Amino acid sequence: xxxxxxxxxxxxxxxxxxxxxxxxxxxxxxxxxxxxxxxxxxxxxxxxxxxxxxxxxxxxxxxxxxxxxxxxxxxxxxxxxxxxxxxxxxxxxxxxxxxxxxxxxxxxxxxxxxxxxxxxxxxxxxxxxxxxxxxxxxxxxxxxxxxxxxxxxxxxxxxxxxxxxxxxxxxxxxxxxxxxxxxxxxxxxxxxxxxxxxxxxx
Amino acid sequence: xxxxxxxxxxxxxxxxxxxxxxxxxxxxxxxxxxxxxxxxxxxxxxxxxxxxxxxxxxxxxxxxxxxxxxxxxxxxxxxxxxxxxxxxxxxxxxxxxxxxxxxxxxxxxxxxxxxxxxxxxxxxxxxxxxxxxxxxxxxxxxxxxxxxxxxxxxxxxxxxxxxxxxxxxxxxxxxxxxxxxxxxxxxxxxxxxxxxxxxxxx
Amino acid sequence: xxxxxxxxxxxxxxxxxxxxxxxxxxxxxxxxxxxxxxxxxxxxxxxxxxxxxxxxxxxxxxxxxxxxxxxxxxxxxxxxxxxxxxxxxxxxxxxxxxxxxxxxxxxxxxxxxxxxxxxxxxxxxxxxxxxxxxxxxxxxxxxxxxxxxxxxxxxxxxxxxxxxxxxxxxxxxxxxxxxxxxxxxxxxxxxxxxxxxxxxxx
Amino acid sequence: xxxxxxxxxxxxxxxxxxxxxxxxxxxxxxxxxxxxxxxxxxxxxxxxxxxxxxxxxxxxxxxxxxxxxxxxxxxxxxxxxxxxxxxxxxxxxxxxxxxxxxxxxxxxxxxxxxxxxxxxxxxxxxxxxxxxxxxxxxxxxxxxxxxxxxxxxxxxxxxxxxxxxxxxxxxxxxxxxxxxxxxxxxxxxxxxxxxxxxxxxx
DNA sequence: GATGAATGAGTATTCATTCAT
DNA sequence: CATGAATGAATACTCATTCAT
Numbered sequence: 001x002x003x004x005x006x007x008x009x010x011x012x013x014x015x016x017x018x019x020x021x022x023x024x025x026x027x028x029x030x031x032x033x034x035x036x037x038x039x040x041x042x043x044x045x046x047x048x049x050x051x052x053x054x055x056x057x058x059x060x061x062x063x064x065x066x067x068x069x070x071x072x073x074x075x076x077x078x079x080x081x082x083x084x085x086x087x088x089x090x091x092x093x094x095x096x097x098x099x100x101x102x103x104x105x106x107x108x109x110x111x112x113x114x115x116x117x118x119x120x121x122x123x124x125x126x127x128x129x130x131x132x133x134x135x136x137x138x139x140x141x142x143x144x145x146x147x148x149x150x151x152x153x154x155x156x157x158x159x160x161x162x163x164x165x166x167x168x169x170x171x172x173x174x175x176x177x178x179x180x181x182x183x184x185x186x187x188x189x190x191x192x193x194x195x196x197x198x199x200x201x202x
Numbered sequence: 203x204x205x206x207x208x209x210x211x212x213x214x215x216x217x218x219x220x221x222x223x224x225x226x227x228x229x230x231x232x233x234x235x236x237x238x239x240x241x242x243x244x245x246x247x248x249x250x251x252x253x254x255x256x257x258x259x260x261x262x263x264x265x266x267x268x269x270x271x272x273x274x275x276x277x278x279x280x281x282x283x284x285x286x287x288x289x290x291x292x293x294x295x296x297x298x299x300x301x302x303x304x305x306x307x308x309x310x311x312x313x314x315x316x317x318x319x320x321x322x323x324x325x326x327x328x329x330x331x332x333x334x335x336x337x338x339x340x341x342x343x344x345x346x347x348x349x350x351x352x353x354x355x356x357x358x359x360x361x362x363x364x365x366x367x368x369x370x371x372x373x374x375x376x377x378x379x380x381x382x383x384x385x386x387x388x389x390x391x392x393x394x395x396x397x398x399x400x401x402x403x404x
Numbered sequence: 405x406x407x408x409x410x411x412x413x414x415x416x417x418x419x420x421x422x423x424x425x426x427x428x429x430x431x432x433x434x435x436x437x438x439x440x441x442x443x444x445x446x447x448x449x450x451x452x453x454x455x456x457x458x459x460x461x462x463x464x465x466x467x468x469x470x471x472x473x474x475x476x477x478x479x480x481x482x483x484x485x486x487x488x489x490x491x492x493x494x495x496x497x498x499x500x501x502x503x504x505x506x507x508x509x510x511x512x513x514x515x516x517x518x519x520x521x522x523x524x525x526x527x528x529x530x531x532x533x534x535x536x537x538x539x540x541x542x543x544x545x546x547x548x549x550x551x552x553x554x555x556x557x558x559x560x561x562x563x564x565x566x567x568x569x570x571x572x573x574x575x576x577x578x579x580x581x582x583x584x585x586x587x588x589x590x591x592x593x594x595x596x597x598x599x600x601x602x603x604x605x606x
Numbered sequence: 607x608x609x610x611x612x613x614x615x616x617x618x619x620x621x622x623x624x625x626x627x628x629x630x631x632x633x634x635x636x637x638x639x640x641x642x643x644x645x646x647x648x649x650x651x652x653x654x655x656x657x658x659x660x661x662x663x664x665x666x667x668x669x670x671x672x673x674x675x676x677x678x679x680x681x682x683x684x685x686x687x688x689x690x691x692x693x694x695x696x697x698x699x700x701x702x703x704x705x706x707x708x709x710x711x712x713x714x715x716x717x718x719x720x721x722x723x724x725x726x727x728x729x730x731x732x733x734x735x736x737x738x739x740x741x742x743x744x745x746x747x748x749x750x751x752x753x754x755x756x757x758x759x760x761x762x763x764x765x766x767x768x769x770x771x772x773x774x775x776x777x778x779x780x781x782x783x784x785x786x787x788x789x790x791x792x793x794x795x796x797x798x799x800x801x802x803x804x805x806x807x808x
Numbered sequence: 809g810a811t812g813a814a815t816g817a818g819t820a821t822t823c824a825t826t827c828a829t
Numbered sequence: 830c831a832t833g834a835a836t837g838a839a840t841a842c843t844c845a846t847t848c849a850t
Contacts, residue, residue: 007813008812008813026319027316027319028230028231028315029229029230029233032839032841033840033841034841042814042815043814043816044816044841044842045816045817045843045844046814046815048841048842049812049813049814053841053842054840054841054842105315105318106315106316106318106319108315109311109312109315110230110312110315112315112372113229113230113308113310113311113312113315114229115375116306116307116375117308125376126376129373130376156384156388159373159377160388160389160392162369162373163366163372164365164366166368166369166372167364167365167370167372168365170314170368170369170372171331171361171364171368173317173318174327174331174332183358183361183365186358186362187365190362190396193396194395209830234823234824235823235824235825236822236823236824244831244832245831245832245833246823246824246825247826247827247831247832247833248830248832250825251830254825255825256823256824256825411833411834412833429723430723431634431719431720431723432633432634432635432716432719433633433635433637436818436820437820437821438818438820446835446836447835447836447837448821449821449822449836449837449838450834450836452820452821452822453835454834456821458819458821509722510719510720510721510723511719512719513715513716513718513719514634514715514716514719516715516776517633517634517712517713517714517716517718518633520710520711520712520715520779521632521633521712529780530780533777533780534780560788560792563781563789563792564792564793564796567773567774567776567777567789567793568770568773569773570772570773570776571768571770571771571772571773571774571776572769572773574718574769574773575735575765575768577721577722578731578732578735578736586762587762587769590765590766591766594766594800597800598799598800613809617809638845639844639845639846640843640844640845648810649810649811649812650845650846651811651812651847651848654846658846659845659846660844660845660846810850811849812849812850813847813848814846814848814849815846815847816844816845816846817843817844818842818844819841819843820840820843821840822838822839822841823837823838823840824836824838824839825835826834826836827833828832828833828834829831829832829833829834
């Protein structure tokens with residue numbers, strides 16, 4: 001007698017993956033339970049058997065996505081021992097093309113926009129970004145102690161990094177493919193310069 | 203008998219305004235022709251009479267929104283003669299709370315996310331951001347000539363300003379109300395520092 | 405240009421008639437918009453076009469049924485000039501088999517039972533029975549003035565007549581077909597005896 | 607190992623009680639196995655395990671209700687030795703407010719209306735009313751022998767009593783609360799007068 | 809005795825759209 | 830210019846029921 005809950009969890013995950021795929025190709029306004037079920041070769045009511053409501057499913061999806069987003073981000077900050085090198089590498093990763101590719105931008109912004117009408121979704125986003133900022137703050141504090149970055153307000157700097165990163169991610173979609181890479185490099189350099197306080201320390 | 207086209211244009215605008223309102227409160231997935239018609243106290247077929255298809259209406263809405271977005275932005279860049287002062291003021295305006303309030307964030311990101319599935323919408327966004335960058339580039343070139351900002355690549359700097367601005371706008375929504383103002387100030391200062399090349403000029 | 409509202413009214417009536425038929429054969433729990441539409445050879449959404457909600461349709465149906473019920477009842481009280489004869493004839497009609505056949509009993513009791521959960525339905529029933537009692541009261545007052553029936557409290561007597569009539573209607577369904585006629589006669593005689601105060605006048 | 611059947615019977619009764627409750631608040635059209643299961647904090651399939659079909663459960667419920675109805679009625683006829691007093695008391699009880707409260711009126715009429723489409727339900731009702739009439743007939747025969755009531759046809763009189771009682775029960779719901787008590791008294795007096803043959807005996 | 813997975817038909821209602829007026 | 834009738838496909842969700850465990 002194995003744990004019966006495991007199977008349900010697996011099914012739920014399977015459903016969310018298919019929901020994600022439908023969402024990516026049809027948007028929130030086109031994603032329906034029927035389409036997900038179709039994609040899975042399963043009866044629509046089965047989906048409701050697991051998430052009793054579409055709203056419940058959406059909220060779960062957001063958490064699922066933000067999990068992916070976050071867990072794609074965090075490891076990059078820790079994997080290198082040398083702090084100096086870590087700063088360079090992490091920044092380079094963050095402002096590269098592929099990293100954000102982990103979550104479809106259409107899906108991501110659809111969910112973000114949903115947060116303005118759905119408090120539970122909003123809360124999920126807030127919590128995720130709070131965690132991100134917290135980790136960044138710790139990191140920057142350690143770097144400041146090591147004299148690698150400016151010892152201004154690390155929390156404020158963390159916020160700036162996030163804003164820059166999201167701004168890069170956003171504006172990237174408006175550029176020609178050829179421009180993206182260089183734009184990323186420029187963003188990275190600017191951020192590092194700010195962190196280092198090289199702009200005069202004012 | 204006056205020109206009938208004028209009335210039609212007015213009606214169209216009226217419809218778009220109501221569409222925008224419905225969109226803000228219900229999202230793309232909840233916005234329907236019927237709801238717009240209801241809000242206007244008008245028959246749904248009237249709306250189809252003007253925009254023969256929902257897709258047409260959506261595309262028009264995006265243009266309507268981007269127009270507002272753009273025309274809220276541009277004037278701030280021009281209204282002051284003294285270039286030095288202009289830089290400060292424009293930056294302050296851009297990173298203030300109220301300015302982006304002109305377009306509901308939920309609506310804005312819903313439209314942006316739509317762009318990833320709808321080429322016409324994407325094109326509208328791209329054109330708008332191209333115009334923005336162009337104007338910023340001109341501006342920065344003039345300022346560089348006047349020695350106010352760094353004479354690096356003004357186009358690249360323009361891109362960075364846009365990214366920073368959108369990143370600020372995005373992340374703003376994740377902060378506590380009390381934090382926003384100071385965060386905006388910090389973003390502004392950072393951008394100006396970068397523009398001025400105060401981080402070493404490299 | 406004829407009145408356009410007439411057509412809608414006609415359609416509504418047509419829908420109610422079909423609803424009634426479905427209700428009679430399937431009960432409240434089996435009556436669905438789809439079945440009505442099917443019966444009419446029409447699209448389900450058309451029904452919602454006229455009654456925007458099922459609840460609305462149910463309420464309308466109750467009124468439609470009570471109208472029939474009432475208008476089958478009232479004429480019988482007035483059509484004869486001679487009061488003495490009128491009493492006899494009306495009583496005979498009321499306690500006969502065919503009269504109540506105008507409204508299917510299954511439907512009638514389903515609606516009545518609905519009244520215990522739906523205030524609007526309850527109100528319709530109450531108003532109908534209030535009108536019935538009012539008319540009966542007038543009638544009995546006139547007869548009392550003519551010395552045909554007891555001059556006790558005519559309103560109370562009217563209530564009793566209604567209760568007797570409904571009790572007959574109810575219990576009729578539990579009898580063998582052969583018994584019904586005689587049972588009706590007995591009810592009629594009893595009621596008349598009571599009205600006449602022949603039971604000792606106390 | 608005790609008798610397993612006992613537990614099953616208990617569960618069945620528990621289910622019927624919950625079904626009854628759901629029925630009272632949602633009507634036949636709103637009562638579902640899922641809702642009953644929900645109310646019991648139990649899996650829906652458990653209910654089907656006991657009553658293998660919904661129809662079976664409905665039929666059982668009707669019997670359960672009619673049992674309550676009948677067993678609330680019968681004792682009142684027997685508990686007093688003195689026949690004269692028994693008549694008065696029983697009649698008073700029957701036409702009082704509280705007695706019928708044992709079975710929710712909404713539920714009762716819903717079931718009764720169901721009888722017009724479901725032969726098994728109809729049969730249950732008929733059998734119950736046949737038993738009622740039989741008992742009443744016995745009673746009235748005894749009373750007639752004792753000279754307390756008219757010695758006309760006691761079976762016919764029994765039918766009339768039932769009709770009056772159901773009519774009272776039915777019409778009661780259409781009266782203002784304040785009127786009910788007096789209306790009950792009036793019904794009672796009228797019935798007794800008829801039974802006594804005080805209206806001339808004809 | 810009881811649960812949970814799964815189904816497939818059915819629910820009311822909404823949708824965008826067409827057409828006649 | 831505007832309405833109202835009508836459609837047909839789609840919506841999320843509920844239903845009774847079966848089966849395996």
